[in-house]
Amino acid sequence: MSSVTPKLDSCGAEPIHVPGAIQEHGALLVLSARDFSIVQASDNLVDYIDVPVEIGAVASGDLLPFVDILSAWHAGDETNFRHVWAERKLDVSAHRSGALILVEVEKTRQGESAEALMVGLTSLAQYMNGAPSLEDALLRTAELVSSMNGYDRTLIYDFGPDWSGHVVAEAGNGVLPSYLGLRFPAGDIPPQARQLYTINRLRMIPNVDYRPVPVRPQLNVETGAVLDMSFSQLRSVSPVHLEYMRNMGTAASMSVSIIVNGRLWGLIACHHATPHSTSVAVRDACDFAAQLLSMRIAMEQSSQDASRRVELGHVQARLLSGMATAERWADGLLGGERERDDLLGQVGAEGAALVLGDEYELVGKAPSRQHVEELVLWLGEQDVAEVFATDNLAGDYPAAVAYAAVASGIIAMRVSELHGSWLIWFRPEVVKTVRWGGDPHKTVQESGRIHPRKSFEIWKEQVRNTALPWSEPELAAARELRSAIIGIVLRKAEEMADLTRELQRTNKELEAFSYSVSHDLRAPFRHIVGFAQLLRERSSAMDEKSLHYLQMISEAALGAGRLVDDLLNFSQLGRTQITVKAVDMQKLVSEVRRSLAPALADRQVEWRIGELPVTLGDPTLLRQVWYNLIDNAIKYSRREPVSIITISAVETGEYVTYSVEDNGVGFDMAYYGKLFGVFQRLQRVEDFEGTGIGLALVRRIVERHHGSVSAQGTLGEGASFSFTLPVKKIEEEDIA
Numbered sequence: 145m146s147s148v149t150p151k152l153d154s155c156g157a158e159p160i161h162v163p164g165a166i167q168e169h170g171a172l173l174v175l176s177a178r179d180f181s182i183v184q185a186s187d188n189l190v191d192y193i194d195v196p197v198e199i200g201a202v203a204s205g206d207l208l209p210f211v212d213i214l215s216a217w218h219a220g221d222e223t224n225f226r227h228v229w230a231e232r233k234l235d236v237s238a239h240r241s242g243a244l245i246l247v248e249v250e251k252t253r254q255g256e257s258a259e260a261l262m263v264g265l266t267s268l269a270q271y272m273n274g275a276p277s278l279e280d281a282l283l284r285t286a287e288l289v290s291s292m293n294g295y296d297r298t299l300i301y302d303f304g305p306d307w308s309g310h311v312v313a314e315a316g317n318g319v320l321p322s323y324l325g326l327r328f329p330a331g332d333i334p335p336q337a338r339q340l341y342t343i344n345r346l347r348m349i350p351n352v353d354y355r356p357v358p359v360r361p362q363l364n365v366e367t368g369a370v371l372d373m374s375f376s377q378l379r380s381v382s383p384v385h386l387e388y389m390r391n392m393g394t395a396a397s398m399s400v401s402i403i404v405n406g407r408l409w410g411l412i413a414c415h416h417a418t419p420h421s422t423s424v425a426v427r428d429a430c431d432f433a434a435q436l437l438s439m440r441i442a443m444e445q446s447s448q449d450a451s452r453r454v455e456l457g458h459v460q461a462r463l464l465s466g467m468a469t470a471e472r473w474a475d476g477l478l479g480g481e482r483e484r485d486d487l488l489g490q491v492g493a494e495g496a497a498l499v500l501g502d503e504y505e506l507v508g509k510a511p512s513r514q515h516v517e518e519l520v521l522w523l524g525e526q527d528v529a530e531v532f533a534t535d536n537l538a539g540d541y542p543a544a545v546a547y548a549a550v551a552s553g554i555i556a557m558r559v560s561e562l563h564g565s566w567l568i569w570f571r572p573e574v575v576k577t578v579r580w581g582g583d584p585h586k587t588v589q590e591s592g593r594i595h596p597r598k599s600f601e602i603w604k605e606q607v608r609n610t611a612l613p614w615s616e617p618e619l620a621a622a623r624e625l626r627s628a629i630i631g632i633v634l635r636k637a638e639e640m641a642d643l644t645r646e647l648q649r650t651n652k653e654l655e656a657f658s659y660s661v662s663h664d665l666r667a668p669f670r671h672i673v674g675f676a677q678l679l680r681e682r683s684s685a686m687d688e689k690s691l692h693y694l695q696m697i698s699e700a701a702l703g704a705g706r707l708v709d710d711l712l713n714f715s716q717l718g719r720t721q722i723t724v725k726a727v728d729m730q731k732l733v734s735e736v737r738r739s740l741a742p743a744l745a746d747r748q749v750e751w752r753i754g755e756l757p758v759t760l761g762d763p764t765l766l767r768q769v770w771y772n773l774i775d776n777a778i779k780y781s782r783r784e785p786v787s788i789i790t791i792s793a794v795e796t797g798e799y800v801t802y803s804v805e806d807n808g809v810g811f812d813m814a815y816y817g818k819l820f821g822v823f824q825r826l827q828r829v830e831d832f833e834g835t836g837i838g839l840a841l842v843r844r845i846v847e848r849h850h851g852s853v854s855a856q857g858t859l860g861e862g863a864s865f866s867f868t869l870p871v872k873k874i875e876e877e878d879i880a
Contacts, residue, residue, distance in 0.1 A: 161336070161340060161372055161373060161374040161379075162370040162371065162372055162373065163356070163373065163379060163380040163381075163382075164358065164359055164362055164370055164371070164380075165186075165356035165357055165358050165359060165380040166186050166356070166357050166359060166373075166376070166378040166379060166380055167349065167350070167354050167356070167357070167378050167379075167380055167381070168188065168351075168354045168355055168356075168357050169250060169251075169350050169351070169354070169378070169421060170192075170248055170249055170250040170251075170377070170378040171185075171186045171188050171189040171191065171192040171193075171248070171249050171357075171378075172184075172185065172186040172189070172246065172247070172248055172249075172359055172376070172378055173185050173186075173189055173197065173203075173208075173246075173247040173248075173249075174244055174245070174246055174247070174359070174364065174371060175203055175244065175245040175247065176243065176244065176245075176366050177218060177240065177243050177244060177245050178243060178366075179202060180202055180203045180211065180215065180245075181200055181201065181202045181203070182197055182198065182199055182200065182201050182202075182203055183199065183200075183244065183364055183365050183366045184199070184359050184360065184361060184364055184365075184371060185197050185199070185359070185360065186357045186358070186359050186360075186378075187357050187358050187359075187360060188357045189249075192232065192234060192249050192251075193207070193232060193234075193249070194232075195207055199360075199361065199365070200365075208247075209229070209231070210227050210229060210236065213227060214227075214238060214245070214247070217238070218240070218245060223239070224237060224238070224239055225237060225238035225239070226424075228252065229249070232249075233251065233252045234249045234250065234251065234252060235249065235250045235251075235252050235423075235424045236248070236249050237377065237424070239375045239376075241371075241372055241374075241375065242367065242372075243366055243367065244364070244366060244367070244371075246371075246373070246375070246376060248376065248377055248378050250378075250424065252423070252424075253421065253422070253423040253424075254423070258425060261292060261425060261426065261429040264288050264291070264292060264429070264433075265288075265429060265432055265433060265436070267288075268284065268285065268288050268433055268436055269436055271284055272436055272437075272439070272440045278440070278441065278444050279312075279313075281437060281440045281441075282300050282312055282313035282437070283313045283315070285300065285313070285412070285433055285434070285436070285437045286298050286299070286300050286313040286314060286315040286412070287315040288433055289315075289400070289412055289414065289430050289433055289434075290315040290316060290414070292422075292426055292429055292430060292433075293398065293414055293422045293426050293427075293430055294420065294422070295316070295396075295397075295398065295414035295415060295416045295420060296316055296317055296319040296320045296415060296416045296417050297314065297315075297316035297317075297319070297320040297322075297323075297414070297415045297416075298314065298315045298316060298412065298413070298414045298415075299311050299313070299314050299323055299324075299411075299412070299413045299414075299415075300312055300313040300314070300402075300410060300411070300412055300413075300437075301328075301410050301411040301412075301413050302409065302410040303338075303408060303409065303410050304327075305613060306330055307330035307333070307335075307338065308327055308328060308329050308330045308584070309327065309328040309330075309332065309333065309410070309411075310325075310326075310327050310328075311323045311324050311325060311326050311327075311328075312410075319417050320393065320394065320415055320416075320417055321393075321600075323581060323600075325579055326579050326580065326581040326602065327578050327579060327580050327581065327584075328580070328581050328582075328584075329580070329584035331584075332388070332596070337382075337385075338408055340374055341399070341401045341408055341411065342401065342403065342407075342408045343374060343375065344374060344375050344376075344377075344401075345400060345401040345403065345431055345434070346377070346398070346399070346400050346401070346427055346430070346431050347377070347379075347398070347399050348377070348397075348398040348421065348422065348427060349381055349386075349389070349396060349397045349398070350396050350419055350420060350421035351395065351396060351419040351421075352386050352389045352390055352394065352395050352396065352397075352419075353395070353419075356380045357380075359371055384596060387596055388596040389415075391596055391597065391598045391599075391600070392415070392600055393417065394415040394416060394417065395416060395417060395418050395419050395420070396415070396416040396418070396419050396420040396421065397413065397414060397415050397416070398413075398414040398422065398427070398430070399411050399412065399413050399414070400412040400414075400430050400431055400433075400434040401434065402434050402437060402438050402441070403438055404438050404441050404442050404445065405442055405445075409438065409441060412430065412433075412434050412437075414430075448615075449615070449616060449617050452615060452617040452618070453617045453620070453621075456489075456490060456491075456617055456618065456621040457621075459486050459489045459490050459621075460490060460621060460624060460625060460628070462482075462483075462486050463476060463477060463483070463486050463487065463490060463625065463628075464476075464628050464632075466479060466483055466486075467628070467629065467632050468632060473629060473632045474498060474500060474505070477498060477567075478498060478505050478507065484507045484508070487507060488507065488508050488569070490569075490621055490622070490625055491555055491569050491614065491618040491619075491621055491622050492571075492614075492615075492618055493508070493555070493569035493570055493571055494508050494509045494550070494570060494571060494572055495507060495508040495509040495510035495511075495550055495551065495569070495570035495572075496508060496510060496567070496568065496569045496570065497510050497511075497516045497566070497567075497568045497570075498566075498567055499516070499520055499564070499565055499566040499567075499568070500560075500565045501564060501565065504516060504517070508570075509550045509570065509572060510550060510551070510570055511547040511550060511551050511570070512547070515546065515547050515551075516568070518543065519541070519544070519554075519556075519568070520564070520566055520568075522541050522543075523556050523558075523566065523568075524564065528556065528557075528558055530557060530558075530623060530626060531555060531556070531557045531619065531622050531623055531626065532554070532555070532556045532557070533553075533554070533555045533556075533614050533619055533622070534553060534554060535552065535553040535571070535610055535611045535612065535613040535614065536552065536553070536609060536610050536611075537551060537552055537553060537554050537609070537611075538552065538609040539609070544609075545609060548573045548608070548609045549572055549573050550570055550572050550573075551570040551571070551572070552571060552572060552573040552574070552609050552610055552611040553570070553571035553572075553610075553611025553612065553613070553614065554568055554569060554570055554571070555568070555569045555614060555618070555619065555622045556568040556569075557622055557623075557625075557626045559626060559629050559630060567625075567626070567629070569622070571611035571612060571614075572611060573608065573609060573610065573611060574610060574611055574612055575606065575607070575608060576606075576607050576610075577604055577605070577606050577607070578604070578605050578606075578607055579602050579603075579604055580602070580603045580604070580605060581600045581602065581603075582597050582599050582600045582601065582603055583597070583599075583603045584603070584605070672697065722761075722762045722765065722848060722849070723762050723763075723764075724760055724761060724762060725760070725761075725762075725763065726758055726759075726760060727758065727759055727760065727761050727762075727763045727766055728758055729756035729757065729758065729759060729766070729770075729793070729802065730753075730755075730756045732763070732766060732767050732770050733753065733756060733770055733774070733791055735767065736767065736770045736771045736774050737751070737774070739771070740771075740774065740775060740778060743778070744778065747778075747782065747787060748785065748786045748787065749778070749786070749787045749788075749789060750786055750787065750788045750789070751789055751791070752788065752789070752790040752791070752792075753790075753791045753792075754790075754791065754792040754793060755793065756791070756792075756793045756802065757793055757795060757800050757871075759800060759869050759871070761849050761869065762849070765845045765848070765849075766845070766849075768841065768842075768845060769842050769845050769846060769867060770804075772838040772839065772841060772842050773804040773842060773865050773867075774789070774791070774804055775838070776804075776806075776838065776839075776865070777789045777804050777805070777806035777808065777863075777865075778806075779808075780806060780808035780809050780810075780863070781806040781807055781808030781809075781862070782808070783808070783809065784807055784808060787806065787807065787808070788806065788807045789804065789805070789806050790803075790804075790805040790806075791803070791804055791805075792805075795871065797871075798870060798871050799851075799868050799869065799870055799871055800868070800869055800871050801866050801867070801868040802866065802867055802868075802869075803864055803865065803866040804864070804865050804866075805862065805863070805864040805865075806862050806863060806864075807861070807862040808862050808863065809859070809860065809862075809863075810857040810858045810859050810860055810861050810862050810863045811855075811857040811859065811863055812857070812859055813856070813857060813858075816855065816857075819839055819855055820839045820840055820842070820843040820853060839853075839865075842865075842867065846867045846868075846869070849869055849870075850869075850870055851867055851868050851869040851870065852867070852868050853865070853866065853867045853868075854866050854867075854868075
């Protein structure tokens with residue numbers, strides 16, 4: 145070992161499938177499948193067949209009387225070869241290994257009759273068909289195997305998700321201590337051993353103190369490599385495992401794999417206090433019993449999965465229906481108590497969090513928003529393709545210890561890459577005490593060599609920060625819901641895109657129509673004003689009433705002309721290209737004040753102007769904003785003896801807000817929604833002139849600059865109008 149402190153887990157690197165030797169209760173002969181020549185043999189082969197073998201010689205009928213039967217088997221598709229060599233009283237088995245045939249022989253042992261074994265297996269099969277509980281089926285199988293093979297103790301050992309083992313059934317004669325209910329750490333059976341258990345279901349060790357029998361030559365002449373004995377029944381055993389058996393107080397053992405749907409579910413492990421072996425027939429019967437149990441376990445799992453899938457399918461159907469009909473798909477998950485219960489029931493959770501950008505919705509028993517925000521940041525750093533699931537969140541994310549009581553297990557799925565949206569379910573901690581067969585964390589070493597622990601006394605450990613594991617149907621339901629959400633989101637996005645395109649087309653048509661109407665109406669109104677003026681010049685032929693009518697016609701035509709001009713400006717704004725440059729707002733305000741000065745000749749106006757930061761924008765359009773706001777302030781404060789107009793700015797982070805405040809008539813905030821609409825007026829036209837387009841024009845210009853507008857007002861006390869623009873760094877030499 146290269147490690148300074150070797151551990152039991154290090155035996156996971158041991159090449160146990162190529163030991164180069166066999167156990168002494170049988171002999172091995174290796175043939176080339178090409179010509180049936182002998183390429184390897186165990187040193188003890190002559191003790192079984194009474195004839196010396198020569199490496200390289202072709203196996204003849206004189207050496208192996210069953211060679212023709214073996215050849216016919218090899219030409220077929222049967223997996224294993226079985227034969228009774230009556231003259232030698234040998235049980236013969238063979239299997240293929242690439243270009244080789246491995247032939248194994250054992251002394252025929254007297255065991256139970258085939259009829260007795262068949263009676264027991266038939267009884268077990270009938271019992272399984274009666275659909276007993278899984279616990280009863282496990283116990284019945286352990287009892288039958290124990291009665292057939294005569295071992296002191298027979299255990300059924302169930303592997304957990306972490307490959308630790310749990311003794312779930314036991315039968316025996318009391319000679320060896322009971323291990324029922326104990327757990328054994330995953331390191332007791334390393335990964336490569338589990339792999340061999342999966343492909344080679346049965347293994348027997350009749351005597352823990354056997355002397356390994358070498359297979360010679362060491363390198364196979366056909367392959368040039370050490371012989372792969374993965375499927376061999378006689379394969380020699382790892383010294384670490386033999387020491388493990390001695391420490392357990394067992395002198396002999398047999399194990400039969402329980403394979404469920406192609407996966408190693410567990411083992412039937414048989415132990416004896418003294419050397420002990422069983423016949424091939426008995427071993428085959430035990431293997432058949434294990435296969436009957438495997439089918440019963442598979443049926444149990446399939447039944448539970450099917451029932452759970454149907455249950456979750458009903459929940460999902462309701463959620464999908466709600467999401468499809470809701471205006472926002474999220475409302476279909478969170479709309480009411482029934483929807484929230486279904487959201488939790490979709491995976492059997494007790495809490496959930498729906499994260500949509502900056503929106504956080506917590507349902508049921510969930511961590512605080514701050515904890516969920518931190519968890520989402522951590523999840524964002526992980527490589528989560530579809531769904532992330534764990535029943536021990538603190539093991540992956542130590543910060544989760546703080547809220548393990550409500551979220552020891554989670555299923556998290558990303559529902560939008562673009563907006564950072566997540567749906568997370570939570571399961572609370574389940575505190576349990578595990579009864580280990582010895583300390584599972586203990587490192588065992590001796591003079592630099594690994595060996596297994598010597599104590600198998602019960603060692604209890606309280607397991608924390610762990611939730612009930614998520615079942616495959618629950619994980620499948622989460623994945624299906626994710627797919628459904630993404631489908632609904634995409635469909636709604638397509639609908640919104642279609643609607644946006646239609647609105648854009650309609651807006652362009654309206655702009656074109658508005659421009660056309662406004663442009664075409666200007667000439668008629670000019671004509672009306674012109675002809676009215678001509679008639680006034682003939683005033684000697686008209687009475688005073690007629691002159692009054694002409695005055696009203698002129699004023700109406702002039703007002704209509706101003707309205708048309710404003711409409712034309714408004715419609716052209718959507719088509720105007722914005723030229724962005726640094727704008728000196730202080731300078732713009734001064735220019736607007738000068739242009740409005742002639743109208744203030746007989747007015748007292750007090751100006752209060754603060755510092756106005758430079759911004760980026762279109763100078764012409766922003767001048768229009770200042771003009772409209774300042775003109776409104778002057779107009780609506782004209783009834784005051786002294787008009788007080790305050791112009792200021794406030795910078796907050798990435799934005800700057802400019803304001804124009806007056807002490808005029810103000811407005812009722814109840815009508816705030818009408819302020820920035822086209823043709824919306826809060827004052828009578830008889831009291832204050834105007835077309836009702838000025839503030840709408842302000843909003844449109846500001847929004848084209850990616851900003852926003854707002855207002856505050858009180859009737860009789862004045863009003864304040866503000867517009868906010870994003871701040872960008874501007875060099876001093878760039879200021880216009």
